[in-house]
Amino acid sequence: MKTAFLKTRLLKTSLSLCFAWVVLSSSACIAGTVLNGSFEGDYTDWSTLGIATIETPRFGVDPNPARPFDGVKQALIRTADGVVGDDTVANLASFLKIPVSEINANGRDAIRGSGVTQVVTNINVGDKLSFNWNFLTSQTASLTFNDFAVLSISRAGGTQSAMFLADTSTAATPFAFSGSFFSRQSRDPNLLSPTPPPTTFTFTEAGDYTIGFGVFNATDSSFPSGLLIDNISLTAVPEPTALAGLGLVGLALTLRRRRKEG
Ligand SMILES: [Ca+2]
Ligand SMILES: [Ca+2]
Structure with missing residues (x-):
């Protein structure tokens, strides 16, 4: 008894x-989600600043059109070539919600650029952002006019940083010919073997974030560069609780x- x-x-x-x-x-068990992360719905659920277009498998001409990593559409943000269309680095920093000093860390010298962002809520510690990208440029390799692209991660009161993706001269970027109005591209899935794996970012703080991508003309506004983005997703990690x-x-x-x- x-x-x-x-x-x-x-x-x-x-x-x-x-x-x-x-x-x-x-609240901690509601996983954050990136909406329209493959851009098959164009820029639905995203905000853009500067020059942002949606490109298809036919972006560029044979033999090397820059192809999407997933589906039939991908986002392209790019800088202008001496004409108005992109925006100032100060406005881009405000748009991406990170300081100019983060964009221009490690000696970078952004002048103008373009960006795309999405607010993702309920991100937990350990969640992993995954995405594919292809940096394109009409610059020759240059340490002076070193155009570049970053991933931006911003949480109000917390992390506000830029994760370097590529520039015109990094030795880690195996450029190939581009059949578009850019002369070189870095990561077309059909040109490189094996296909480059997605780039990932693991969150170390829980909260609501603005995630974004920026591409910048460095030192001057000539010889544009662009960033193709596709296949963005957030993988939730089970909480210990x-x-x-x-x-x-x-x-x-x-x-x-x-x-x-x-
Ligand atoms: Ca896609
Ligand atoms: Ca340039």
Whole structure:
């Protein structure tokens, strides 16, 4: 009789803990989502500043049109070639919600550029952003006119940083001929073997973020560069609290089954 009483108390306690866990962690269990991350819906769910277009598998001419990594559409942000259309680095910094000093870290010298952003809510620690990109440029390799592209990550009161992707001269970027109005491209999936894997960014702070991409003309406004972006997704990592909660639920169910059997 006493054992049954203890089991009942333990069952009630476990169920109470489960309920408390559901209430306390419900917000942390809602995974963030990147909407229209493959741009098959053009720029729906995205904001743009400067020159932003949607390109198809026929961006450029044979033999090397720059192709999407996923589906039949991809985003292209690019700088102008001495004409109005892109925007100032100050406006881009405000748009991407990161400081100019982040854009121009490590000696970079952005003058003008273009960008694309999306607000993604309910990102948890450990969530992973994944995307494919292809940096294109009409500059020759140059440390002075070193056009470049970045991923921007911004959380109000938290991380506000630019993750370097490519520039005109990095040795890690194996450029190939581009059949578009850019002369070189870095990561066309059909030119490089094996196909470049997606680039990833792992979040270390939970919260609501503005994620974005920027491409910049450096030092002057001539010889444009562009960034093709596609196949963006966010992979949620199970929270330790969620796993603990599932353990409590399992314990409660086990006790309930034993109680019925007894
Ligand atoms: Ca696509
Ligand atoms: Ca340039």
